[in-house]
Ligand SMILES: Nc1ncnc2c1ncn2[C@@H]1O[C@H](COP(=O)(O)OP(=O)(O)O)[C@@H](O)[C@H]1O
């Protein structure tokens with residue numbers, strides 16, 4: 157394996173008339189990596205993928221595949237295989253002809269074609285399906301055929317546009333494992349587009365979170381979740397209480413923040429610390445706290461020296477089995493708290509006073 161990234165995007169911009177669909181995106185992908193583009197509908201994921209595949213031409217910026225500049229190369233000259241959202245199978249062609257299409261275009265002789273089609277159908281767990289028609293297959297099977305069609309040409313880079321979005325939840329979760337198995341078995345570099353943050357986190361080595369055409373953060377899944385760098389990422393990936401405040405003090409281990417909205421002083425001690433290094437008194441910040449990192453207790457007169465606690469009133473709660481979700485009114489602001497297992501099932505009541513509390517290491521500064 158070389159140190160050269162297999163895919164490199166440099167300052168990609170794409171305008172459709174007045175709409176800037178992709179706004180200065182850059183990233184590098186290593187060989188064998190599973191890399192996801194995640195973001196809400198309309199943020200520019202498909203456009204980015206289509207530029208890498210060669211179906212859309214960038215307004216500005218460059219794309220390199222294996223160190224070769226391919227910005228203006230047609231799709232068939234790029235060594236990429238793409239699975240389109242909705243699969244785009246040829247309805248009047250058999251599975252064998254659908255899957256073998258790219259090989260035929262490449263002039264691969266019929267014998268070899270048949271063999272390679274049979275092999276890839278085995279890989280996607282549909283051996284012997286050559287003579288069926290797409291309409292005779294379930295959604296999940298059509299999805300595997302679309303994948304087989306992209307893989308049969310043995311591309312250096314596999315591009316997948318929301319490949320699981322047409323499937324029901326259970327099948328979708330099954331197919332995550334299946335896709336990962338195939339990707340790992342082949343070791344093929346993969347760029348995966350999804351609006352589903354859980355899908356992106358669970359499958360990827362690294363994730364690029366997109367918002368309105370821009371890259372908000374590029375990081376491994378754990379960092380994206382535990383150290384979101386912007387308000388948008390904290391909110392879009394998982395759930396977050398976003399609390400506005402002002403830095404009032406700093407010392408060796410962290411900062412103290414006055415959270416005006418919820419009316420409390422909070423301490424912020426992030427693990428790596430470097431994010432808060434630049435902050436000093438007077439800086440306005442947003443502090444993100446995950447609902448599952450907050451605890452509730454009933455006694456309102458606990459140890460007064462504890463930090464990061466505030467009194468609130470239960471507005472409503474929902475028992476969800478594994479967890480109970482609470483909406484807490486804290487001085488007129490709403491906070492979402494998720495309490496697991498038995499602790500969430502104590503006899504709480506609407507209107508009850510509670511203490512909301514979290515560990516200072518769970519306060520993450522976002523959107524400085
Ligand atoms: N061919 C096109 N012509 C005009 N506008 C387009 C075209 N394709 C995409 N767009 C616009 O570009 C933006 C990004 O679209 P897209 O890349 O499809 O987003 P996503 O895949 O994240 O949902 C949207 O505002 C969309 O309406």
Ligand SMILES: [Mg+2]
Pocket residue numbers: 201202203241
């Ligand atoms: Mg899309």
